[in-house]
Amino acid sequence: MGKNKQKFTAPVLKNKDYTGTIEDLTHEGLGVVKIDNFPIFVEGALPQEEVTFKVVKIGKKFAFGKLLEVITKSPDRVEIIDKVYAQTGTMPLQHLSYDAQLRFKKDHVVRVFERIAKLPEVPIADVIGMEDPYGYRNKAQIPVRKINGKMETGFFRKNSHDLIPLEDFAIQDPKIDEAVVIVRDILKRYHIKPYDEVSHKGDIRHILIRRGYYTGELMVVLVTRTSDLPRENEIISSIKDKLPELVSLIQNINPEKTNVILGSDHKVLFGEDGYHDTLLGDTYFISHESFYQINPVQTQQLYQTAIDYAELTGKETVIDAYCGIGTLTLGLAKKAKHVYGLEIVNTAIKNANRNVQVNDVSNVSFKVGAAEDLMVEWTDRNEKVDVLVVDPPRKGLAKAFVDAVLTMKPEKMVYVSCNPATLARDLKLLHEGGYDVVKAQPVDMFPQTHHVETVVLLSLVK
Numbered sequence: 001m002g003k004n005k006q007k008f009t010a011p012v013l014k015n016k017d018y019t020g021t022i023e024d025l026t027h028e029g030l031g032v033v034k035i036d037n038f039p040i041f042v043e044g045a046l047p048q049e050e051v052t053f054k055v056v057k058i059g060k061k062f063a064f065g066k067l068l069e070v071i072t073k074s075p076d077r078v079e080i081i082d083k084v085y086a087q088t089g090t091m092p093l094q095h096l097s098y099d100a101q102l103r104f105k106k107d108h109v110v111r112v113f114e115r116i117a118k119l120p121e122v123p124i125a126d127v128i129g130m131e132d133p134y135g136y137r138n139k140a141q142i143p144v145r146k147i148n149g150k151m152e153t154g155f156f157r158k159n160s161h162d163l164i165p166l167e168d169f170a171i172q173d174p175k176i177d178e179a180v181v182i183v184r185d186i187l188k189r190y191h192i193k194p195y196d197e198v199s200h201k202g203d204i205r206h207i208l209i210r211r212g213y214y215t216g217e218l219m220v221v222l223v224t225r226t227s228d229l230p231r232e233n234e235i236i237s238s239i240k241d242k243l244p245e246l247v248s249l250i251q252n253i254n255p256e257k258t259n260v261i262l263g264s265d266h267k268v269l270f271g272e273d274g275y276h277d278t279l280l281g282d283t284y285f286i287s288h289e290s291f292y293q294i295n296p297v298q299t300q301q302l303y304q305t306a307i308d309y310a311e312l313t314g315k316e317t318v319i320d321a322y323c324g325i326g327t328l329t330l331g332l333a334k335k336a337k338h339v340y341g342l343e344i345v346n347t348a349i350k351n352a353n354r355n356v357q358v359n360d361v362s363n364v365s366f367k368v369g370a371a372e373d374l375m376v377e378w379t380d381r382n383e384k385v386d387v388l389v390v391d392p393p394r395k396g397l398a399k400a401f402v403d404a405v406l407t408m409k410p411e412k413m414v415y416v417s418c419n420p421a422t423l424a425r426d427l428k429l430l431h432e433g434g435y436d437v438v439k440a441q442p443v444d445m446f447p448q449t450h451h452v453e454t455v456v457l458l459s460l461v462k
């Protein structure tokens, strides 16, 4: 260390209690209070509230505090539905009224457009929220562990792998909650051993359940450590018996010491590897490994916004990059000449091709591969499309993808994003490359959490 470098001293001390007024929320929904201009993030505290907190962790630029008492309450504070959820971190915004959650999410999108994209003038609509912001998740991945000698299902305590037993998950489809308990009790009855992470022993690691919101079809996936499932036949017939909506029972085998839930091998124990759901009038077949949006009601809002933004007339050639099982692709195809879906996961494309047949669609084709590579191949062939739709994972678009867009120059682009920060980064590049960012519509796909989805329209400046 250089002689002149002074040792950093924070203006707060660890384990000491302080009182202050919350000024803001971080994008993750933590209250921000400043002491001598040094920010401290306090979970569960809201703007304008005077609070006491204990400093629990100090970094160079900020610290973390544990909320001890709310002295003056924000008008946006609501009673939390259960303290247990606060420990799991699955509903980090449950203490904020739903209206205020929607305002917070819009504000987050506005800020990243200003600060990261440098596009403060883009009109951003109010967030499309849900009428009932609970019970929306159509997929549950529930760890199975032994607690006090008993098999339990629940959720891990935040930032840990200590299981908190839970039977009602509040943001999950209640039919899925019921099914988790039924499956757990069947496994218990047949003395299946819960997985132990420390010794890497035991049979059952996770129970994964997916349910078609519109079809009611159920898929159950038993994630096991080895391919051995003791008393397999009895388990299969008991689950079928107790869950009449079951169409697919899968054993996924994950022998690794890992936090990743699914392994690479699986066996179909009943039905086939997939269940159906419908979206915007089309029916989709979804395998246990395929991505499918987890909030079916809001997905229709999201897709409809993307389709409306594309303003298709029936004459356009469209690329739907990062297309998953082809849900948005088929929605776009109703109004386009031809849509090409690009997706990296082979199983998803198998599902997508089946979905084309099920829905009797003729103007769609899919290509498997990394979207950035496929786009470069397209531009190398000097082929053009009129409209480009993208719906990438949280990390956003690869630089090679953005470069290919700027070479191909489609007239219109619709960007569907689940991460405002990477969206803003990509919009800046696209704007600098010649696109006008016309408008944005945030959609609340994940009530009670800080996540927000955004649809953006871009248009090529001639």
Ligand SMILES: C[S@@+](CC[C@H](N)C(=O)[O-])C[C@H]1O[C@@H](n2cnc3c(N)ncnc32)[C@H](O)[C@@H]1O
Pocket: 291, 292, 293, 321, 322, 323, 324, 325, 326, 327, 328, 342, 343, 344, 345, 348, 369, 370, 371, 372, 391, 392, 393, 418
């Ligand atoms: C946010 S999901 C959207 C899927 C689909 N549009 C939907 O709404 O169901 C992103 C998809 O991108 C796929 N993906 C991830 N990286 C990719 C890449 N480099 N190239 C193509 N697809 C990719 C994932 O497998 C996933 O299906």
